[in-house]
Amino acid sequence: MSGSLPFASVTGTSKSYRPEVDGLRSVAVLSVLLFHAGFAPFGGGFVGVDVFFVISGYLITQIIQSDCERQRFSLLPFMARRVARLYPALIATLVLVMVAGFVLFDPTQYRTLAASSVAAFFSASNVVFWQVAGYFDTSSELNPLLHTWSLGVEQQFYLVWPLVIYGVWRWRPAMLPWAILLVGMLSLAASQWFTLRDPSANYFLMPFRMFEFAAGGLLPWLERRFMPANRTQEALLATGLLLLMYSVLAFDSTTIFPGVNALIPVTGAALCIYAGRARYLGVLLRNRVAVFIGLSSYSLYLVHWPLIVFYKFHVYRPLEFQDKFLLFGLPFFLAYPMYRWVERRYRRVDLISWSRVKAASCAAAIALVIAPSAYVYFQQGLPFRVNDQYEQRIADPSIAQARLFGGEGYALDAVLGETSTSRPLAIFAGDSFALQYAAGFDFWLKQSGDSMQGVFRHGCILGPDVTRLLAGRPRQDCLDTSGRLQALLDDNDLPLVYTMSWTGYRHLLARPDGTRLEFATSADYGRFLIANVMELVADNPRRKLVVIGNQPGIRAAGGASACLERPDYVPMACLASLQLPSERGLGYELNQQLARAFQSNSQVLFLNPYDVLCLHGVCSATSDQNVRYSDTSHLSVAGSLEVAQIFLQQIMKFLKDPAK
Template sequence: MIYRKEIDGLRSIAVIPVILFHAGFSGFSGGFAGVDVFFVISGYLITSILLSDLSAGHFSILRFYERRARRILPALFFVVLACLPLALAWLAPFELRKFGASLVAVSLFASNILFWTEKGYFDSAAELKPLLHTWSLAVEEQYYIIVPVFLLLLWRFGRAFLGLAFAIVFLASLGLAEVLSKTAPTAAFYLLPSRAWELALGAFAALILGSQPPRERLWRNQVGAFLGLAMILGAQALVSEATRWPSLQTLIPTVGTLLVILFATRNTLVGTILSLPPLVWIGKFSYSAYLWHQPLFAFAKYRTLGEPSAVLMAALTLLTLLLAFVTWRYVEQPFRRAGPEARFGRAAIFGMSGLGIAASAVIGFAVYRAEGLPARTPQLSGQDLAFAGDGVPWIVTPEADHVPFVLIGDSHAKHFFATFKDRLGDGALFAGPNCFAFATVHNLPRMQRPLDPESCLATADRLADYLRQHRTTRIYLSYFWDHDIAERGTGQRIGSLRDPAVLSKVMQRVERDLRQLAPQSEIVLIGGTPAARPAGPGLERGYARCLFLAGADCPTSYPRARREDAEINAMLARWAEGRPNLRFIRPSTNLCDAERCFILRDGALLYSDGAHLTRPGADLALRDLLN
């Protein structure tokens, strides 16, 4: 395959915005689209190599995987190895446990699947996961498993048939991406079926350029290449994390990449720009730059217990490029060369690859099974650090005709459920993330945590069906009590529950709905859990992390938050007062004294993050309040 400088230049155009986007610099809100550019480039290069081998009659799957192992694995395992001591030194146990899981996933080429399953309401911020970026490598590796066999089986039918087959893959995958970006955006983002169309675009370029070299029509090449580069740069500058991705909108940078590959010959302006030595130079070690940037940024953000300064992020960006060059020169290059002059033969490459895979998997599994090695720090050893709702489904429906309680709410119902079960027996739970849903009202999704309102309303319908068919002594309502409420059916906004008039109006409807469904049940309102976010450095990222890194410098309590008590809880207490078969209980009674609320009390950590409780915290909050 003929080397094209402009492809290395295009790699620079892909990787630099990705790095600057993750570093938080303005002007690169769509820098993540660089990954899509990489997908198209990979599809083009891999398909070109395979087609060339098929045309020459010396296609070998074994040689193909040898090339992939030489290209991908040495630098990958080198960076993973460099991450391990930092993870052991800095990550709190529950975070180190997840890091161990990611090591296993990387070794199995399945990190995209892991991060898809982890992406949930209570998951750590993506920016704090050192190996998150390996999801895109997993997508490509999964593609590499399929495409050689795909081409080998269809090659006999000719290039036209191959083009038709790739077109079917392209249309099916793009259609799936468009649908999933609306219904299951996390799956759309991480999984191969909704990303394969981007690699197929690159395959189209390989088929086109392989069947007939482009004619030197300068005006056409100039226009096509310029349009393609403009589409790539425009997407990187203008789209944002709020854009559905991947979707039809992702056609902008990916089709732009296709145009650049097809038309950016060396005699075009774009081809000349992409062939400039600095861009080609960075493009050569762009893979290593991609590998290094996420761990460096994640560990910096983790260690600082807040947002690193722009100066630090700029320095880390430069360090990324330096480490990338060193890795390319001394790790990538020695392993890349194959053939008689290779420093490492095929057997050595496969042997070292197997050893790297096995070591990564074993170390990761050991760390995972050891629960993140909590004994590394005395103040966390033996602590229950997890969110009390970990492992609890959002909906639990015992089949008994009579259940002792039905707990309804959002995540603040979930963190109380295990305590309810211990105290009251096997009851039911109907909850959802940011979910306030009843027969006549429901919540509006918050901008900062998008929520599919249909799933919330489906929870309300299941609750109604359950209450019609089962009897219960008490119905408990436990919320963060900060929802914006709308009419069910029309979706018209009623207002925020922090407005006393809105709270009264909404609660009257909720009471009416529940009285119709369960007329004999007592209704109990559980006041809001005090939020630990206002106190001290790092608490917005989780108190366990602060305690692990800062030790005695991390506060164990914070000034009592009047907002929760004086506003929401006081309004709920007044509304419940005097109503028959309805009462109000206040968890803050046990979590706070007159002056402060506690994060650590009697040696037990009460909060798993700034708003949710550990199991000891939930038990303390409800002590003497359930009967």
Template sequence: MIRYRRDIDGLRALAILPVLLFHAHVPGFSGGYVGVDIFFVISGYLITGIIAREVDEGRFSLARFYERRFRRIMPALALMILIVLAAAMWLYLPGDLEGVPRSALAATLFASNLWFFTDTGYFSGGADVKPLLHTWSLAVEEQYYIGFPILLMLMARFAPHWRKGAVAGIAAGSLALAILLQRDTSGFTFYLLPTRAWELFTGALLALGAVPAIRPRWAREMLAWAGALAIALAVACYDRTTIFPGITALAPVLGAAALIHAAPGTSMGRVLALPPLVGVGLISYSLYLWHWPLIVFTEYATDAPLAGATRIMVVAAALIAAILSWRFVERPFRDARRVPAGMVFRFTGVAMALLCIASLSLIAMGGWPSRFAPPVLAQMAGQRDFAPTRKQCHDTYMRGAAPCVLGAAMRPDAMLWGDSHGVELAYALSLQAKAQGQALVERTTSSCPPVLGYDTKDARCAAANRAALAAIRADPGLRRIYLAAFWANGEFDDPAFIAKLDRTIAALRALGRDVVLIGPVPPQPFDVPRRLAHLARAGAVTDAQGVKRAWVDARTVHLRALFSRWQAQGVRLIDPVAALCDARSCAIERDAKPLYFDSHHLSVAGAKWVVAHGG
């Protein structure tokens, strides 16, 4: 029997606090997202221990198991989803509201990981407008617990001696798949059960006794502190650029497993059992539920990331909401004397039905645009002002999609080679080309700048760029090559990267091609159509102002230093900074139209303006 362990509640605190502080942008917690992986290990350990014990004793019941899951999960979750829907209806602009009821429906049905996996791309809205994004991890757990109890029941009946081996084998297969697909950019590895199950199975293997007990006190001390150190290093050293999950997830997962296995009776076990950590651990589920919507809605309302006093207030509000949720929702429903099993199932059925009806009703309303005046809607329409050719012509997931020919129905004499920043520019250039009876090839791949040898994020970038150069070499008719990328993202203004770009330009010129470099687009610290819609709502669109010109110049200093040399060599420059910025700041709208469809991709209106005024 698994007895209550205060140190595991303390470990829950080590899971939820990094998640909270990471989402609140607190320095030093850039890898705080690994807290979710720690939760998976804890859940696998505790729930497997209960199931295995009851299966071995011949008293396991699926109905009783799901009653406990519903009792634990549904009341606080249903309340949170209901309040999120109400808050989004009041706060969100139409284009941002549309996704909320869809995610609410998915969260209610424990399928939000599947929804967010499919709801990826440039037009689905970022995490900053998805107040239910965090429910993906609950969906992973519940999907896991659909099949896992049945597996243990079958193993107990037909192959009891193979139980540990079978679980270990499935865990190894899941881990291998996660490592194999760790560079996948579609979201499969992050969101879906097959590549996350091994984390739950790690805890399950501990509960099943697959790992021998460690007798020497010194060994348990060392292992427990090593586990805490592994978690701390992941929290402090990982960041948004870390390839995760995959092999990097081993540190927090094995660290959590080490603490579960070795901490009792050690100094680290006593640290984890301290009352403040235990207290946070007790409210960790509610804190996980409430912290993310509070952060998302605050950042949406203020149009800025959490910082300073706002950050402190939101973190405090999340803790207060979690305490209230735990005290008045979680605890009463977990008391079988106050809420019997029949009531739990009735409540779950009614709550899920009502949430589904509410979500479907909001979906049918399509963002409820009648709440806003036409000027607000006109600015929000900028979120959809992307190239009509983007979906079929842009290789979003580096899968080798065929390039498109745009413009007149004739053999192309130019190519735009670039990443996602090139799509709308290619479309704007193709309109010019069509008017002149010419055509253009668009060859764009997400996150892959047109730089030979670039493979920092994914080796497929290098392959895509080699293929682009081969296509240019094979077609002498492609006389003019446009190069476009997110040059101002901070990563690319590195001398080593610029040297590779320089060699790429030299390689194209050696082939006798005219090179046109489309310079950096000034990124904005906010979603441009949303900011303009907020200003329109307040009747203050004339106050619209973008990022400072000096900031853009500083972010691209190494790149811009070579412009004169390249131009002296015959390279033509189209400069978005010159087109969009004056001496002080950069524009975000022209003629009452947003120049971006998000924070850094030019809209069609913006691309047309840059092509016409940038060089």
């Protein structure tokens, strides 16, 4: 997470300049860098965005209020200054990212990048990303422009906030702080409500962030009326820093956010601004290193996330400590040229006094982003760059179909196989790791004239007394799906075939009332999963159960296609990562635990995908030129057909064996 960073500050030569505000920016951007680089203790580093929004609310409110008092406020010059401040460095970033994407990205990802580039240019990234993916989704890991969502929030704030401040000022200046407070309270209430209604919209959209800007907007009014003695300022600053530290270290992707939880970092940031002049503790924010990092934080922020994404894509393996350390440090070296020769050089360009040269320059800058991005998008990501060996994979529709997710096009209650059968062979239930088998089971069941009734729900563990947390809240749709599964199992002895992302829910489970489930060890977590799946069939001792374990997957972001369809001028060292030893595969140890737990139970059949996808202890992501995975872990249509054929033979034998 990041912030578009509030770059409305005045320069260091101004009498009103406050170096501690730049120092606070450094705290925020360092938190973001540590979080994005992957250092585990800083799981709440995304709260840096909230700090930036508070700073922005403070500075922008100050600027507008000052202009109103001098009877010189005008929206057009105000927006022109914001554009001059933000866009030169942004345009440079977009151009460099598109160049890097040309060199590294496969056509599908490059086309997505082109669309993201246009969205970022028009300050609409937050709306686009809200519609297609959540901030913490794995699909977002390889989007080099994901961080521009906050620029969209910031620019949208610039459009709305001046109208609020100026409108209230013209009506009754004394009511300004109360108007800001009201806007903040309404935004906070809406944000808290949307933590349940639409967590993704709550995270990405500007109205649900207005209370953070409003918190900063109240500070100029408070500073004018009451500034405490230094001893009190020291205590307030210490409290603010502790609140920020707590947020960075205690929050993570499961925290309900923003909503009322955001008040912790928001209050911390507001206290740091308000009491930042503290004589002694304030040195933490006013020292030269902190101030310099804060001054260059916009450039630092712009370059850090694309660098991380392209690095991950290039190395095509899980990041190790030295990688994370490099990705934390390298942005500082890359950001300085951007800050020195782009950001500082163009930040005070006067866009109001127009000229032909200036108009031509602006038009060229726009064309530099829009024209290449549009060309890449409408040319399908420039597939001519693709490695000749795999060019057919893109051109052949049947091969392209085989690469899709194995559950593509299947409903969450799909009947798999022959739909005319009066009684299904079994109930097939689980999350997307169950739905991935739909293509394979559907095809092979039709060959035998049998069927299975599907009960699927993406991202849900199914069980009578457990659900998955999303944005810190228990998912009701998971509970509803569990109820539907139980209803299908009532009053019959239909077998149950069950599978799920066995490794994916350890830190995301809760009781229906929201009580989080914690597991001290992986073995404890495994025992819980075994007990949960056995509880699904506890109502009928005659019911047979088939449990399918985890497949090994790929230990790299982007899936097999991110390697196989790279441009042919990129070294194909990634091919080595498409094979891995069994013991390094996803869920290997948990599969062993499941196998041991069920081996003595004649009513349970455990099927291990490793037995199909691994040969002589080596697991491969490809087979006979087919890609087995649609992403890093889910089976493709081809993989689903391959594994389902073997599994279904074993399932049919198990279910039709009267001795069991």
